[in-house]
Amino acid sequence: AILVLFLFVIMLLNLRGEKFGDKKPALNRISKMTLVTFFFLEFMIIIKQMTFPQSIDNSIAPAAADFGSVKPVAELLYIKYIYPFELTSILLLVAIIGAVVMAKKGKEDNGEED
Amino acid sequence: MVPMSHYLIVSALLFSIGVAGVILSRNLIIMFMSIELMLNAANLTLIAFSRFLNLMDGHVFVFLILAVAAAEATVGLAMIITIFRNRESIDSDHFSLMKW
Numbered sequence: 001a002i003l004v005l006f007l008f009v010i011m012l013l014n015l016r017g018e019k020f021g022d023k024k025p026a027l028n029r030i031s032k033m034t035l036v037t038f039f040f041l042e043f044m045i046i047i048k049q050m051t052f053p054q055s056i057d058n059s060i061a062p063a064a065a066d067f068g069s070v071k072p073v074a075e076l077l078y079i080k081y082i083y084p085f086e087l088t089s090i091l092l093l094v095a096i097i098g099a100v101v102m103a104k105k106g107k108e109d110n111g112e113e114d
Numbered sequence: 115m116v117p118m119s120h121y122l123i124v125s126a127l128l129f130s131i132g133v134a135g136v137i138l139s140r141n142l143i144i145m146f147m148s149i150e151l152m153l154n155a156a157n158l159t160l161i162a163f164s165r166f167l168n169l170m171d172g173h174v175f176v177f178l179i180l181a182v183a184a185a186e187a188t189v190g191l192a193m194i195i196t197i198f199r200n201r202e203s204i205d206s207d208h209f210s211l212m213k214w
Contacts (some may be wrong), residue, residue: 002150002187009191010143013198043126051121061152073173078191081174088181095185 121162129156142194142204146187153183 077085135148157176164172198204
């Protein structure tokens with residue numbers, strides 16, 4: 001659904017190609033590549049230092065037969081996490097209203113909100 | 115049985131690719147997609163831990179996070195449309211008015 005939203009927006013915007021060279025980019029390519037390389041290296045260093053004790057992989061209980069299915073998720077969602085669930089529904093409503101208000105075509109005279 | 119570190123490494127790599135997309139790209143839509151990628155990398159970590167602790171709470175977290183991500187994508191895309199309507203460009207280098 002999110003992907004479909006993205007496709008709608010891309011089609012709406014009707015973009016031309018990238019116009020190269022019309023403004024000097026703030027970070028040139030070399031510094032961008034350096035930043036990303038350092039970020040990758042940092043992640044790899046952190047992961048190398050993580051020692052997962054072998055007991056985690058061996059001593060976990062075998063998953064229940066209905067581990068990833070709908071029933072346990074629904075049990076938790078409606079019993080233990082009912083409060084975040086309702087709040088999320090309100091959040092979705094607010095997001096829909098906000099998005100529609102923002103993307104609506106106002107009047108051309110810099111629309112006075114009435 | 116796949117050991118847990120494999121899941122976490124995949125998630126870390128996905129997150130790094132997302133960060134690379136946000137830093138390297140000037141197109142606002144590409145940056146936004148990379149942010150969604152980072153969010154989903156965190157979701158993958160939650161699912162991995164939920165599986166290996168044999169608790170379903172991680173699945174519920176991911177459920178709610180996905181709902182919030184959909185709401186955020188909606189509002190973010192509406193903002194991008196508004197920016198494009200006012201500035202006729204979605205190149206992030208054109209929006210540097212506050213830079214000294």
